[in-house]
Amino acid sequence: MMIVTYIPRMLPLAILSRVTISKGVLDWLGYVPVAVLSALLAPELLIKNGELNLHLSNTYMLAAIPCFIAGIYSKNIFVTVITGMMMVVLLNKLM
Template structure:
């Protein structure tokens, strides 16, 4: 298989463009002492990202916000309850997969 130089340059350029925005801030911020308020604010960033991803999967269908019941939303209810009660990632994933599988099976009947 022959690799064209343009394809190779595009791959290398894509790697550089992906690498720089991730590594440069880490290099700069690792040498700085951030204020406590910034650290507290940064603590909530992963939670907000996860909530946005989950909310999008549960409530947006066909590029419209939909509040109707669907298998994803129904499976999320017992999954969230198990996550809150047990604080166990293993049990949360198991309950989520089983609940979603059962609901998909029931909705297709």
């Protein structure tokens, strides 16, 4: 099992360590984590019971707003996560 999981990780590293990658490709690859995170978060924040939920009763969507702001200003994942957790707790208590 170790070999099966190790080979797909080791081969690209071994091959790409010998290749010079252009700055444009590296810049483009920098957007991959943001795109993946957005693709994972958007359905959780905006869809409930298979339907788009943009109502003020959607506490996850409301909590995401200050969470995004904290992430933009602090650039610190710990501050962002704590802000999101506190907002979800507060909004669930208030609503």
